[in-house]
Amino acid sequence: MIVLDEVVVRYPGAQRPAVDGASLLVKTGESVALVGPSGSxxxxxxxxINRLVPITSGTILVDGVAVESLQDKALRALRTRLAMIAQHHDLVDRLRVHQNVMAGALGRWSSLHALRYLAFPLRGxxxxxRNALARVGIAEKLRAPTSALSGGERQRVAIARALVQQPHAILADEPIASLDPELAEQIVALLTTLAKESGIALICxxxxxxxxxxxxxQIVRxxxxxxERLKSSVA
Ligand SMILES: Nc1ncnc2c1ncn2[C@@H]1O[C@H](COP(=O)(O)OP(=O)(O)OP(=O)(O)O)[C@@H](O)[C@H]1O
Ligand SMILES: [Mg+2]
Structure with a gap:
């Protein structure tokens, strides 16, 4: 569960806060659309939420823990529980698809394990x-070079990588910005369905x-x- 209580974020030197008193409650398996114009x-x-930006005041709780209090190991643990999907998918082009997908396991693998995987992936x-890719509908791309994927396929790989992370929540920042409308709707349908099925909170x-x-x-603007709340969950 993610709880935001009167969160304010003011960047150093900025005249106005970038986030100005935001409150939100997202339960396990619940999905929230975060809409609004550029710069909002x-x-x-x-x-x-994953503490890449410090908050100026207010509280953010992830599974009951205040993120502003976390340091070092606890902060790393928080970030493995929160999968980020970025607007400009940050896949490594020169790797194969499965290698990008399994980057989602880096939070639970040692560096040595990760290096061994790159050279000698085990069948398991x-x-x-492959299972993660099957859930996003592109299992056949397992060994494909990432550079050969379409925009929609890349976004699916980014989602598969998030699933491998076994997160409690997915934070997706405009995951459909570079896709045509039909593909965009497919990706949104996929993300929200996976979140519900796996009991993952989704903020997109x-x-x-x-x-x-x-x-x-829920829809907030x-x-x-x-x-501002445009649609609240019924429960
Ligand atoms: N690192 C930063 N330092 C200072 N100001 C920033 C920083 N990042 C964002 N801002 C400012 O904070 C405000 C909110 O920016 P933010 O990127 O969160 O908006 P956004 O809603 O994601 O916009 P977009 O739809 O264009 O991605 C803007 O006024 C922006 O200029
Ligand atoms: Mg943005």
Missing amino acids: GKTTLLRA ELDEA SLHQVQFADRYFD LEGGRL
């Missing part, structure tokens, strides 16, 4: 990568509200850092 604070809010590990920023209503339990 969407990325800042998502980055504050490849099965795990989007530029447009179109089709958000069909897929998300940021405008100048202020958060």
Whole structure:
């Protein structure tokens, strides 16, 4: 569960806070669309949740733990529980698809294990990568070079990598920004369905509200850092 209580983020030297008193409650398996114009604070809010950006005041609780209090090992543990999917997918082009997918396991693997995997992946590990790819509908791309994928396929690989991380929550920052409308809807449907099936909380920023209503339990809108509720969960 993720709880935001009156969260304020002010960047050093900025006149106005980028996030200005945002409160939100996201339960396990629940999905939230975060909409709003460019510069409204969407990325800042998502980055504050896994402490990539420090909060100025307020509280963020992830599974009951205040993220602002975490350091070192506890902070790393928090970040393995929160999978990030970025707007410009950060896949490594010169790796094979399964290698990018299994980068999601880095939080539970030692560096030596990760290096060994790159050279000699074991069958069980490849099965795990294949299963994650099957859940996003592209199991046949297991050994493909990442550089040969389409935009939609790359976004699916980024989602598969997030699943391998076995996260409690997925923070997706405009995961559909570079996709055509039909593909965008497919990816949103996939993300929200996977989150529900696996009991993962999902917060997903989007530029447009179109089709958000069909897929998300909650819709909130940021405008100048202020958060407004457009759709609340029924429960
Ligand atoms: N690292 C930073 N340092 C200072 N100011 C920043 C930083 N990152 C963002 N800002 C400012 O904070 C505000 C919110 O930016 P943010 O990137 O969170 O918006 P956004 O809603 O994600 O926009 P977009 O839709 O364009 O991605 C903007 O005014 C931006 O200029
Ligand atoms: Mg942004």
